[in-house]
Each structure stands twice: as structure tokens, then as C-alpha cells.
Amino acid sequence: MTNVLEIAWQEVVRPLFFRPKRVQVAALCLRDGTDGHEVLMITSRGTGRWIVPKGWPIEGLNGPETALQEAWEEAGVKDAHAQKSPIGRYNYDKVLSNGTSEPVETQVYKINVSELSDEYPEASQRQRQWMSAGEAANLVREPQLKAILLSL
Template sequence: MFEVLKNIWGHTLAPMLQRPRRLQVAALCHRTKGSNTEVLLVTSRDTGRWIIPKGWPIRGLKSSEAALQEAWEEAGVRNSKAIEAPIGTYTYDKRQNTGWDMPVETLVYSVAVTELSEDFPEAHERTRRWVSPNDAANMVAEPELQMILRQL
């Protein structure tokens, strides 16, 4: 009897009670310096941990365009192009003001950086740093994002 109840809970009831994942878009900003590829990381505004620029989809923009907008606002990336198809996805739990975590799935778009501005909307709220993909993978917290970075 216990196995039947456990099976019903695990395959029917528990999935129905889970909150659906929200969707974000992210820009994996990179450049080539000599024969080396570098990745641009920024700090988050709340915890100061290292992340890639990301945010919510923007009505009227394709996901890749919204990722490019986030790269501008959070890192100062200008006059660059984002690949239209995501190069991967990662999930994380976003802490809400209420103290609850919200599950988020993030689509990652490749952005080849051609210009970086010193004056951008969140310049005074974030630190940015160019690092190797392997160093970037060691600096971010999300295991799926680490894998994407290590594949560069």
C-alpha cells in the first residue's frame, strides 16, 4: 500500500503542485583576444556573485534581442549581435523579495562583443570582468551554466 501511495505522490500529485518555471534570457558575451577567447561576467546587484547578463523577456523583442538589451543594461555591450538560436539553457532558483525561491529556466544566447561602453545604465551597480571560459565556469554558481562555459 505504501508503494502505491508513494507512486501516486511522485508521479501525479507532486508534479501538479510544483510551480512552473519562469523564463529568462541571458547573453553569453565573448571576444577573441589573439588566439584566446574571453567571456564577460558581471556581478549581480543583490549578492555580488558572478553571473552573465540576464533578465526577463521584453514584449516586442525576440529572445535574442532581449538578451542583447540585457547585455547593454548590465554590462555596457554596444553594437554587437546575438545569435538568434540559444546555445544552451540553465536553471536556477531566483530569490524573491518575499523570501521564496522561484524556479527559472534561462535561455543563453551567444553575443560576440565588438564594443564596450564605460557609461551604461547599471555601471555604478555592477562590476564586470573579462576572463577565460574555464575561469568563468569556476566563478559562476549554476552547474548547467558552468557546462556551457566549459564547452566554449
């Protein structure tokens, strides 16, 4: 009986609680506004809540390149420059299409935006809006992302 419990712990229970986090890459898109930095926020496709552009790593692209690609696809960021290293990280549980969730660590790259396009891949699926970092921080759910926004 002890052997059965040990096997159950090692192969079923333990992996559920101690599974590694998947990694996503986020683009914290910024421009200079009249009152300081403005953050480009977008709505999620599923719930419509305000988020930053983010996605899974893209094969052949590094972190900053992936962040720029996500910023283009989800927010229409056309002309921008990404910092080489993440400015922070935040964790959240991503709800999958089958209703389960998995832990995700999101690496956040600062993107300085020069130009937006009105036509981009997900334009019909999302809203986008420039806002102050404080306003953006009040809209996001993730405490660590809120802290990153407030540090601007």
C-alpha cells in the same frame, strides 16, 4: 475527509511542487582574446557574485533582442551581434525580494561583442570583467551554466 485531502493536494500542495518554471534570457558575451574566447562576466546587484547578464523577456523583443538589451543595461555592451537560437539553457532558483524563490529556466544566447561603453544604465551597480571561459566556469554556481562555459 478524503475530499478535503484531495482538494488540498490539487489546489495547494501539487502546485507548489509542480509549478512551471519562469523563463529568463541570458547574454553570453564573447570576444576573441589572445588565448581564445573571453567571456564578459558581471557581478549581481544583490550578492555580488559573478554571473552573465540576464533578465526577464521584454515585450516586443525576441530572445536574441532581449539578450542584447540585457547586455547593454547590465554590462554596457554597445556594438554586438546575437545568434538567433540559444546555445543552451540552465536552471536555477531565483530568490525574490520577499525571500521566496521560484524555479527559472534561462535561455543562453551567444553574443559576439565588438565594443563596450563606459556609461550604461547599471554601471554604478555592477562590476564587469573579461575572463577566460574556464575562469568564468569556476566562478558560477549553476552546473548547467558551468557546462556551457566549459564547452566554449
